[in-house]
Amino acid sequence: MDVVAPFRLDGRVALVTGASSGLGARFCRVLHAAGAKVVLAARRMQRLEELARELTDALPVACDVTDEASVDALFEVARKRFGRLDVLVNGAGDADPYAAEEEPLAAFADVVRLNLIAAYSVAQHAARPMLAQGSGSIVNIASVLGVVGGGIHPTPGYAASKGGLVNLTRELAVEWAGRGVRVNAIAPAYFESELTAEIFASKKALDAIAHMMPMRRPGRAHELDGPLLFLASDASSYVTGQVLAVDGGFLAK
């Protein structure tokens, strides 16, 4: 019995948005290490090219996921290069640092456009070839703030968009479950990245995390590797519509 084999992604093609930094760049390395060919998508092409040089047969593509034409072009370039798509990691995202009573609606709309509407557009684009081939796994990077309110700093658009992404995950999962395409989400708590740089630079914020988290610490970079690989691969072949919290017990409280 080879219980590790279903976690392998040999011969599979994965596409990761938000691949130029933080969690997304790490996900590209993880999927590649498991055997996948990876399409790296984000706006900062130089970062993508640097990462692609580390990997075998990776394809860096400059893409603004909020621009439909840019997303069309991303999937067209990926199709021409690899001819199939097996895994999508919807990782591009940002937050809006405003108290709710002060936030301009334009800032709220921008975050919803990126974290929710663009994630939907990218999932639609990925699902078309996946549905045609009868297989595929979509992993949306949500957040614990898509499930509960009250993070370290107020970020209303982020919470709303990630909450939307959590239930969009369930809707897409149910729509596509009978046609071989699974859709799940990961809800991380706090991990170091450009997005959370201010938090990780502040002793006060880190103390607040230690106080909030049952495990008394933020996540470590490698602690998302296993959850991502599980959901991306056949190891989770009977799992769809789920939100896997990787949060040191935060949502269990």
Ligand SMILES: NC(=O)c1ccc[n+]([C@@H]2O[C@H](COP(=O)([O-])OP(=O)(O)OC[C@H]3O[C@@H](n4cnc5c(N)ncnc54)[C@H](OP(=O)(O)O)[C@@H]3O)[C@@H](O)[C@H]2O)c1
């Ligand atoms: N770090 C955490 O603690 C944490 C916790 C929960 C959830 N998350 C989620 O994890 C995901 C990755 O975040 P991170 O922490 O790794 O932050 P990060 O380092 O700031 O990465 C964000 C990524 O999104 C990309 N991006 C932003 N706007 C884009 C656009 N319009 N088009 C294409 N790509 C765009 C950025 O690339 P370019 O600027 O090059 O376009 C970058 O690669 C996000 O969805 C975030 O909400 C993170």
